[in-house]
Amino acid sequence: xxxxxxxxxxxxxxxxxxxxxxxxxxxxxxxxxxxxxxxxxxxxxxxxxxxxxxxxxxxxxxxxxxxxxxxxxxxxxxxxxxxxxxxxxxxxxxxxxxxxxxxxxxxxxxxxxxxxxxxxxxxxxxxxxxxxxxxxxxxxxxxxxxxxxxxxxxxxxxxxxxxxxxxxxxxxxxxxxxxxxxxxxxxxxxxxxxxxxxxxxxxxxxxxxxxxxxxxxxxxxxxxxxxxxxxxxxxxxxxxxxxxxxxxxxxxxxxxxxxxxxxxxxxxxxxxxxxxxxxxxxxxxxxxxxxxxxxxxxxxxxxxxxxxxxxxxxxxxxxxxxxxxxxxxxxxxxxxxxxxxxxxxxxxxxxxxxxxxxxxxxxxxxxxxxxxxxxxxxxxxx
Ligand code: SF4
Numbered sequence: 001x002x003x004x005x006x007x008x009x010x011x012x013x014x015x016x017x018x019x020x021x022x023x024x025x026x027x028x029x030x031x032x033x034x035x036x037x038x039x040x041x042x043x044x045x046x047x048x049x050x051x052x053x054x055x056x057x058x059x060x061x062x063x064x065x066x067x068x069x070x071x072x073x074x075x076x077x078x079x080x081x082x083x084x085x086x087x088x089x090x091x092x093x094x095x096x097x098x099x100x101x102x103x104x105x106x107x108x109x110x111x112x113x114x115x116x117x118x119x120x121x122x123x124x125x126x127x128x129x130x131x132x133x134x135x136x137x138x139x140x141x142x143x144x145x146x147x148x149x150x151x152x153x154x155x156x157x158x159x160x161x162x163x164x165x166x167x168x169x170x171x172x173x174x175x176x177x178x179x180x181x182x183x184x185x186x187x188x189x190x191x192x193x194x195x196x197x198x199x200x201x202x203x204x205x206x207x208x209x210x211x212x213x214x215x216x217x218x219x220x221x222x223x224x225x226x227x228x229x230x231x232x233x234x235x236x237x238x239x240x241x242x243x244x245x246x247x248x249x250x251x252x253x254x255x256x257x258x259x260x261x262x263x264x265x266x267x268x269x270x271x272x273x274x275x276x277x278x279x280x281x282x283x284x285x286x287x288x289x290x291x292x293x294x295x296x297x298x299x300x301x302x303x304x305x306x307x308x309x310x311x312x313x314x315x316x317x318x319x320x321x322x323x324x325x326x327x328x329x330x331x332x333x334x335x336x337x338x339x340x341x342x343x344x345x346x347x348x349x350x351x352x353x354x355x356x357x358x359x360x361x362x363x364x365x366x367x368x369x370x371x372x373x374x375x376x377x378x379x380x381x382x
Contacts, residue, residue, distance in 0.1 A: 021239045023210040026142045026183050029093035029114040034210030034242040041259040042069040042245050043252040049082045056089050063092050065256040071095040080107040087112040102128035109135050117144040120175040133179040142183035145172040148216050149190030162198035184209045189216035193231050210242035220249035229262050272309035273301045276319040284322035285340045294320040296364050336370045
């Protein structure tokens with residue numbers, strides 16, 4: 001089971017014990033995928049690699065958001081020069097996404113990339129496969145095999161099924177195994193949730209290579225978030241999955257934020273700050289925008305306390321509730337909380353006790369003050 005932060009004074013984050021499928025640890029620079037290492041978050045740049053500055057800036061934003069591995073598409077030989085330039089400026093583990101072209105795979109490894117994504121069965125010439133495997137082994141660069149519903153070999157597997165996807169992944173795996181190469185990560189993705197779950201489950205019965213999980217072509221916005229959360233959450237609760245990517249149309253930084261929220265919701269990698277807020281209803285103070293306040297509280301606390309909370313391995317739970325019906329209960333179960341009271345006032349809670357009554361305008365500052373005192377006490381007793 002992954003390590004968890006348990007720290008709220010009253011509120012106990014519900015942690016679902018996950019018994020993970022035992023996988024072989026694979027080292028990617030300073031990141032380990034699989035084994036007992038935490039489930040990692042990855043994403044992919046969508047800036048053309050020829051825009052080196054833009055690529056570096058995007059990787060930096062992804063890492064700040066929580067990405068631990070960033071993949072870059074390497075589409076031609078010119079891209080290798082740019083890849084080298086990016087590598088020189090970035091210390092985060094980088095993976096090169098390559099299709100078919102073994103020369104690009106060799107060039108990417110020579111450029112100092114930490115992992116390559118290439119399907120050996122698509123390279124064709126066995127000598128070329130051997131060259132890629134030999135160099136990957138020499139430089140300790142793992143290979144990710146990625147089988148997608150859309151690119152399944154139709155001659156060999158005319159029908160798209162979970163079995164076909166799993167067998168296709170095994171075909172590629174066996175090629176690497178025949179060369180004695182086992183630093184392998186496998187992904188099996190489709191845009192169909194049930195098929196993806198089944199294919200990953202079937203594969204995990206055959207091999208213990210770490211699994212990179214997610215949907216492919218998952219769409220955008222709410223639909224993508226819901227489908228990805230269901231798929232990733234389901235597989236992780238089954239114990240399958242060592243690294244995740246939320247594939248979403250748009251800014252990849254959003255993928256990373258969503259991935260972090262999924263892992264937080266599952267309790268496998270809790271975020272330092274969790275906000276509990278009510279959905280609002282006819283009882284909510286009409287003078288307040290509770291969503292805005294909850295967001296301001298989360299941003300203020302995350303900015304000021306995230307680092308220290310991570311160091312202390314604590315998760316801070318803060319409740320922002322609209323009225324005195326359900327509000328006091330939730331607020332008193334959180335570390336710190338507010339609940340709407342009469343005449344536009346709010347009740348401030350800390351450590352399960354009502355502290356004082358505050359006005360609307362004081363909510364963010366009063367919560368921050370209480371959290372500051374709480375974190376200081378955690379700090380001094382650590
Ligand atoms: S806490 Fe109060 S305001 Fe918020 S949804 Fe519940 S009853 Fe409505």
